[in-house]
Amino acid sequence: MGAARLRVALPAVALALMLAVIFWQQPRVMSYFGLTLLLNYSMPVVFAAAAQMCIIAASDIDLGIGPFLSLVNCIAATLLDARPAVGVGALLLCVAGYVVMGALIHVRSLPSIVVTLGASFVWLGLALLLLPTPGGTVPAWLTDASSWRPSLVPLPILVGIVVAALGQFLLMRTSYGAVLRGVGSNPRAIERAGWSLLAARMTLYGAAGVLGVLGGLALAGLNTSGDATVGGQYTLTSIAAVIVGGAEFFGGIVVPVGAVVGAWIMLLTGSLLAFVNVSSGWQLSAQGGILILVLGLRRLARGPR
Amino acid sequence: MPRESGPLIALGGIEKRFGAVRALAGVDLTIDAGHMLGIVGHNGAGKSTLMQILAGTLPADSGRIVIAGQDVSHGYDVRRAHALGIRCVFQELSLCPNLRVFENARVNHKSLRGPAWRRRARRLIRAALDDVFPDHGIDPDQPVESLSLSQRQMVEIARAFTVTEAPVRLVILDEPTSSLDATAAEQLMSYSGAARARGVSLVFISHRLGEVLTHVDDILVMRDGRVVAGGRADAYTEESLVESMGVVTADEEAPDAVRSRTMTGALRVEEPPDRPGGISFRVHAGEVVGLAGLDGHGQRDLLLRVFAAAQAWRHGVDNRPSRGPLGLAPFRKGKARSAGGTRGGPLPPAPSRKGRGGFVQVQGSVAFVSGDRQTEGVFPLWSVGENTTIALIRLIARLGFVSLGMEAKTARTWRDRLRIRTPSIAQPILGLSGGNQQKVLVARAFACDADIVLLADPLRGVDVGTKRELYAAVRRQTELGRCFVWYTTENAELVNCDRVYVFYQGGITDEIPHEALTEERVLRASFGQEAAAAR
Numbered sequence: 085m086g087a088a089r090l091r092v093a094l095p096a097v098a099l100a101l102m103l104a105v106i107f108w109q110q111p112r113v114m115s116y117f118g119l120t121l122l123l124n125y126s127m128p129v130v131f132a133a134a135a136q137m138c139i140i141a142a143s144d145i146d147l148g149i150g151p152f153l154s155l156v157n158c159i160a161a162t163l164l165d166a167r168p169a170v171g172v173g174a175l176l177l178c179v180a181g182y183v184v185m186g187a188l189i190h191v192r193s194l195p196s197i198v199v200t201l202g203a204s205f206v207w208l209g210l211a212l213l214l215l216p217t218p219g220g221t222v223p224a225w226l227t228d229a230s231s232w233r234p235s236l237v238p239l240p241i242l243v244g245i246v247v248a249a250l251g252q253f254l255l256m257r258t259s260y261g262a263v264l265r266g267v268g269s270n271p272r273a274i275e276r277a278g279w280s281l282l283a284a285r286m287t288l289y290g291a292a293g294v295l296g297v298l299g300g301l302a303l304a305g306l307n308t309s310g311d312a313t314v315g316g317q318y319t320l321t322s323i324a325a326v327i328v329g330g331a332e333f334f335g336g337i338v339v340p341v342g343a344v345v346g347a348w349i350m351l352l353t354g355s356l357l358a359f360v361n362v363s364s365g366w367q368l369s370a371q372g373g374i375l376i377l378v379l380g381l382r383r384l385a386r387g388p389r
Numbered sequence: 390m391p392r393e394s395g396p397l398i399a400l401g402g403i404e405k406r407f408g409a410v411r412a413l414a415g416v417d418l419t420i421d422a423g424h425m426l427g428i429v430g431h432n433g434a435g436k437s438t439l440m441q442i443l444a445g446t447l448p449a450d451s452g453r454i455v456i457a458g459q460d461v462s463h464g465y466d467v468r469r470a471h472a473l474g475i476r477c478v479f480q481e482l483s484l485c486p487n488l489r490v491f492e493n494a495r496v497n498h499k500s501l502r503g504p505a506w507r508r509r510a511r512r513l514i515r516a517a518l519d520d521v522f523p524d525h526g527i528d529p530d531q532p533v534e535s536l537s538l539s540q541r542q543m544v545e546i547a548r549a550f551t552v553t554e555a556p557v558r559l560v561i562l563d564e565p566t567s568s569l570d571a572t573a574a575e576q577l578m579s580y581s582g583a584a585r586a587r588g589v590s591l592v593f594i595s596h597r598l599g600e601v602l603t604h605v606d607d608i609l610v611m612r613d614g615r616v617v618a619g620g621r622a623d624a625y626t627e628e629s630l631v632e633s634m635g636v637v638t639a640d641e642e643a644p645d646a647v648r649s650r651t652m653t654g655a656l657r658v659e660e661p662p663d664r665p666g667g668i669s670f671r672v673h674a675g676e677v678v679g680l681a682g683l684d685g686h687g688q689r690d691l692l693l694r695v696f697a698a699a700q701a702w703r704h705g706v707d708n709r710p711s712r713g714p715l716g717l718a719p720f721r722k723g724k725a726r727s728a729g730g731t732r733g734g735p736l737p738p739a740p741s742r743k744g745r746g747g748f749v750q751v752q753g754s755v756a757f758v759s760g761d762r763q764t765e766g767v768f769p770l771w772s773v774g775e776n777t778t779i780a781l782i783r784l785i786a787r788l789g790f791v792s793l794g795m796e797a798k799t800a801r802t803w804r805d806r807l808r809i810r811t812p813s814i815a816q817p818i819l820g821l822s823g824g825n826q827q828k829v830l831v832a833r834a835f836a837c838d839a840d841i842v843l844l845a846d847p848l849r850g851v852d853v854g855t856k857r858e859l860y861a862a863v864r865r866q867t868e869l870g871r872c873f874v875w876y877t878t879e880n881a882e883l884v885n886c887d888r889v890y891v892f893y894q895g896g897i898t899d900e901i902p903h904e905a906l907t908e909e910r911v912l913r914a915s916f917g918q919e920a921a922a923a924r
Contacts, residue, residue, distance in 0.1 A: 088532075257507075258502075259495055259501060259502035259503070259506045260502070262488055262492040262495050262496065263495075263496055265485070265487060265488060265492075266485035266487075266488055266492075266493075266496055268487070269485040269486055269487040269488070270483065270484065270485040270486070272481075272483070273482075273483035273484060273485055273496065274485070274496060275446075275467075276444075276446050276467060276477075276479070276483055277467070277483075277496045277497045278466075278467040278468040278471060278499070279496070335486065335487050336485065336487045336488075337487045
């Protein structure tokens with residue numbers, strides 16, 4: 085149990101430090117409005133990270149989650165507004181697409197890295213078909229939802245807490261969640277015990293698809309327009325978020341709370357740099373640097389094997 | 390438990406092929422309720438395949454399966470087997486290291502769900518562990534990756550005896566004692582008696598013939614996919630079993646031509662005396678030193694430290710005595726490695742000891758053969774030949790390019806010397822049986838020019854015939870000047886050693902020369918001599 089706590093402790097401390105620096109530089113951020121503004125764009129990242137976490141739980145990786153978010157974004161900016169029924173159908177098809185991807189990876193024993201990379205081009209192509217140039221109209225209910233102001237807690241924080249809590253409960257505390265995580269570490273054992281690996285992968289990929297759709301919708305609501313290329317950055321950010329949050333690439337070791345914390349860390353890098361007057365051109369480098377730093381510290385804490 | 394009339398399990402004419410390999414060629418088997426059946430045979434005889442078919446994880450190509458009077462030959466799978474009360478503990482561990490012990494218990498029981506499943510799972514596995522292995526010291530909340538190999542095996546065995554909805558009728562134990570320490574193995578054997586009294590049947594597959602004969606009721610001998618002998622266990626002795634397995638003793642091969650470069654590896658290990666017993670021994674060229682004692686009492690750590698020291702020696706690293714984060718022994722600068730030419734000569738004088746540091750002094754190159762081949766030994770995507778020659782890749786390369794001809798020739802030579810059973814060296818290594826894979830790892834260590842070979846229990850789960858072949862191979866290598874540090878959990882293997890050091894809690898409790906070696910002395914030292922005396 086100690087090891088699991090330690091996994092979340094490190095990123096949590098990093099997050100607290102980053103927030104502390106931000107608040108120190110700009111005390112006005114420490115308000116409802118300030119936090120909302122600061123963390124608004126964390127919502128798509130949180131959903132993308134949660135989706136990535138489901139895939140990483142199976143010891144796979146998803147290189148297409150970013151373009152998938154763009155695709156959902158474009159669907160929201162075109163079909164969902166003009167023809168809602170078709171739009172919803174399209175979103176359901178997107179989730180089904182993820183389920184089929186999971187099934188394909190299992191049935192043909194294909195490496196997920198290759199299949200999801202190929203899928204990323206499929207998502208991008210479909211998005212471009214819908215919206216060759218940025219634009220479109222996002223339905224009002226979606227933009228309203230994205231700018232909803234709950235009374236106590238800023239929306240992005242609420243979303244993060246809900247995603248973390250649900251993830252923690254579903255993956256770490258339910259009986260089937262244990263089986264799902266087992267798929268990532270010893271699939272043969274799970275199969276020998278009579279569970280269907282196909283069903284397990286389809287469940288995990290389906291969950292990732294649903295979370296990806298939510299992320300794309302959040303992105304649409306925040307941007308109030310569609311863009312086929314806007315989601316590209318989310319792929320690597322989501323991977324970094326999950327890993328910084330305490331997960332491992334292999335072995336079915338995931339930390340749902342950590343994925344959300346990692347998403348916030350990744351997002352706040354940009355803000356942190358702005359507040360300490362470093363040009364945002366360094367943002368990507370800073371994100372990479374944080375990833376390396378956290379992994380290095382984690383390795384030190386664990387000691388040599 | 391109501392007694393079924395007739396045998397509990399009856400298998401008839403079971404056949405199974407894997408491509409061109411005929412794993413089972415018509416096997417008949419009966420198991421009565423409340424009986425323990427021992428199955429013996431050398432590697433590749435088909436024992437594990439047969440048990441996988443019985444447990445439902447592999448479908449048979451043809452044959453009849455009758456369980457408790459029901460013919461289940463069609464559509465027989467793991468779930469059906471589980472519902473009929475068949476449990477299996479495989480040779481390769483079936484635990485998920487990232488999950489906790491009670492979560493692993495859940496994996497095997499679909500009925501452990503709904504609210505409060507965690508409490509029920511914890512209770513279930515704790516009760517089973519207490520039943521089979523009293524004083525086990527395992528917390529159901531521990532993640533399995535924090536458990537030692539022996540503890541993981543204990544969890545897996547205990548899990549096989551857990552009951553939720555379907556009763557347990559038969560438990561198949563495939564090499565259970567090879568990963569257990571002596572106490573746990575004893576506990577398992579005595580628990581098997583209690584289980585049988587309840588009407589539970591057991592299948593016990595093992596290479597430890599003495600153990601098998603002592604505890605089982607009936608015995609079955611397999612060879613090359615067939616049953617070659619069977620009957621009541623008291624009708625057999627170890628020798629008659631080995632005979633019926635058809636193991637041919639190999640003729641002694643001529644030793645290798647004496648090489649122009651004499652190998653004179655030497656090794657000295659000193660640990661501070663404030664640890665119980667401390668560790669202090671030397672190994673010279675041509676010696677076989679054995680490390681004995683219960684599993685997990687520091688033997689493997691020592692081998693790893695020696696290996697690390699050898700790495701440092703090889704790179705000519707200059708290290709001053711210091712204590713690393715885990716109190717690792719510091720290294721000593723030895724002679725820098727020179728290309729070609731002779732190494733050798735006496736070990737440099739011991740460094741003056743400052744503070745609490747101990748040290749490991751190595752002179753010579755070191756090869757490490759692990760018993761944990763899945764994590765430390767085998768390259769799973771490579772062929773047998775590639776796995777054999779990887780350690781000597783520099784020696785078969787010219788101008789940085791590997792000579793494929795030499796690679797193949799070397800691999801074939803060692804395949805023949807160690808009698809590795811494989812149709813060709815291009816065979817993917819995972820297609821070999823476990824024991825033959827282990828042989829490949831040993832071949833790798835012998836084939837590369839190491840002066841010192843560290844063996845970390847490499848012959849676990851390997852059949853008697855193979856073991857004998859490997860003992861002879863070790864003996865031949867010592868004549869060429871190689872020395873061996875051999876950690877084994879099987880006390881019977883220690884007869885191959887010139888000297889045995891018994892470990893207890895990280896320190897050496899006894900040094901036993903070959904002439905004075907008795908199982909009793911080893912066992913006593915394994916539990917710490919202080920423990921033997923009444924406190």
